[in-house]
Ligand code: ADP
C-alpha cells in the first residue's frame with residue numbers, strides 16, 4: 055500500500071513545494087513509484103515538474119468535484135519521473151465548491167482509493183493555509199512532513215498546525231501522524247539557526263529529521279527550468295540533500311515496519 059504524505063505548513067515560502075518536487079524525484083531515483091499531487095492553486099509544483107499549468111484540460115479540482123477521473127487527469131512528468139496530478143488557479147474555487155458537496159473533507163481520500171496501491175509514495179503539496187484543501191490532504195494522508203525555516207518566527211504558528219493535525223487525527227483520520235520536521239534553507243553560520251534548531255530538537259526529538267536542506271541557489275533556479283534539481287544539477291548540495299532525505303525516509307519506514315512485525 056502506498057504511503058501518502060502531506061507536505062504542509064500554513065506559512066508560505068518555507069520550502070513545501072521545493073521539498074515535494076525534489077523528494078519525489080529523489081524517491082524515483084531510488085526506484086520508487088511516486089505520485090505527486092499539487093493541491094496549491096499557485097500550481098508551483100506543476101510548473102516545477104515541467105507541466106504548463108496554463109494549458110491543462112483538467113486539473114485536480116475536477117478530481118475533487120468528481121467531474122473527472124484521477125487517471126485521466128494525471129500526467130507523467132518526464133523531468134521528474136513521477137506521475138503528477140496538476141493544479142492551477144481554478145483550484146481557488148475549491149473552498150467554495152467543496153462546501154456544497156457531500157463528504158467534503160474526504161474527496162481526495164476517496165479519489166485516491168483506486169490508485170493508492172499503485173505507488174510506493176504519494177506526496178501532496180499543500181497550499182499555505184489551513185483550508186479545506188489542506189484538510190482534504192490530511193484526511194487522505196498517513197503522515198505529514200512539516201518543512202520549516204530555522205528562524206524565530208518559524209516557531210510561531212507551529213502550535214496551530216500541530217493542533218489542526220491533532221484535531222483531524224481525533225475526528226477524521228485516526229491514522230494520521232507527524233512523519234517528520236524538516237529544516238529547510240538551513241544556514242549553520244547563523245547562530246539563530248542553531249538556536250531554533252536546538253529548540254526543535256528539544257521539542258520534537260526523533261521526529262526531527264537528521265537530514266537538513268541547505269540554502270542552495272540551484273534549488274531556487276531549477277523550477278524556472280521546469281526541472282527537479284536532480285535533473286538540473288545533480289551534483290549540487292541541494293540535490294544531494296534531497297537524496298539523503300529520501301534515504302532517511304525509507305530507512306525510517308523500514309524500521310517502523312520491522313517494529314510493527316515484532317510487536
Ligand atoms: P512554499 O511551497 O512553502 O511556499 P517554496 O518551496 O516555493 O515554498 O520555496 C519558497 C522560495 O524559496 C522559492 O523561490 C524556492 O525556490 C526557494 N527555496 C526553497 N528551498 C530553498 C533552498 N533550500 N535554498 C534556496 N532557495 C530555496
Ligand code: MG
Pocket residue numbers: 070071072094098180
Ligand atoms: Mg508552495
